[in-house]
Amino acid sequence: MAAAKSSKDGTEGTASDTTAQSMDETNKKIVTLLQEDGRRSYVSIGKQIGLSEAAVRLRVQKMLDDGIMQIVAVTNPMDMGFKRQAMVGITVNGDIEYVARELKEIHQIDYVIITAGRFDILAEIFAEDDESMLELVNRHIRKIDGIDRTELFTYMRLESQRYDWGVR
Amino acid sequence: MAAAKSSKDGTEGTASDTTAQSMDETNKKIVTLLQEDGRRSYVSIGKQIGLSEAAVRLRVQKMLDDGIMQIVAVTNPMDMGFKRQAMVGITVNGDIEYVARELKEIHQIDYVIITAGRFDILAEIFAEDDESMLELVNRHIRKIDGIDRTELFTYMRLESQRYDWGVR
DNA sequence: ACTGAAAACCAAGATTT
DNA sequence: AAATCTTGGTTTTCAGT
Secondary structure (H helix, E strand, O other): OOOOOOOOOOOOOOOOOOOOOOOOHHHHHHHHHHHOOOOOOOOHHHHHHOOHHHHHHHHHHHHHHHOOEEEEEEOHHHOOOEEEEEEEEEEEEOHHHHHHHHHHHHOEEEEEEEOOOOEEEEEEEEEEOHHHHHHHHHHHHHOOEEEEEEEEEEEEEEEEEEEOOOOO | OOOOOOOOOOOOOOOOOOOOOOOOHHHHHHHHHHHOOOOOOHHHHHHOOOHHHHHHHHHHHHHHHOEEEEEEEOHHHHHOOOOEEEEEEEEEEEOHHHHHHHHHOOOOOOEEEEEEEEOOOEEEEEEEEEEHHHHHHHHHHHHHHOOOEEEEEEEEEEEEEEOOOOOO
């Protein structure tokens, strides 16, 4: 999941945080265009939305600095040699935030969310093969203090992944 | 989830697909650098890995064309005005692939995976507010033919989202 | 808005496999 | 022979004033 996050390495505010003020209509348009092509030139963006190159550049720079937007390369983990992926549903009997922080430190976890519902936490994990996935779950994740139960949802097929929500 | 996918709009192969041949060590290095900064210049990448600017540019272009990599802007949905996000666990009594295809068409769903485990499908959804999320789940998702049950995991906090797996 | 500097682009030609 | 890389020259974009 997680097509969607901004801050480089975690610790997002709660759902009730104030939404970023700087997200006016112009910035949304810019983001939209960069969602299609992250390397699109400032000139061409400016032309499209009727703004000077410099104005676009400053806005983009500010959004990057503020951590509101990132421009990154994304690939299919499969293509990068990670043959297994899964979602782990976790129930906690101790401190949820502590567990979440610990999970965040594990390299093979790219996505951690605290949820309401049957699970306290959902985490997306990936591994080279079954063996390494088992080790990850059994030796690392389940060793974290305060974890009650884990439930694994192995990915069989990633059917769709979209970065352009709000666009289409 | 889903920090990770390549093809622009879905339909990925199964987990057993052959992994992309063109992903040699050089390309991996390039991807790694672009995962940190998607607008990094070809010159600087080339310098880093000992290749000419043109060579890097051609490789990047090829990876983009082949759909192995995308360079995109990513933002926190919260900043874009979507105050609610959730994972939906879905069990199907009919054709799983059909349901997955239908889900893929819904704009407010950015991520659909077919899984093994208690749920047949996991989908990440987002909405402006509670009302629109309720409508999405109740009027759209649950109306799809073949869906048995749905279970909602509302996001309380996105703890971490990483795009640089394989790096650190 | 202007300008020098940097980056991207393109077309051959060279090199590798 | 096909694919990949380099080089040199040109155009476009960038970044700072």
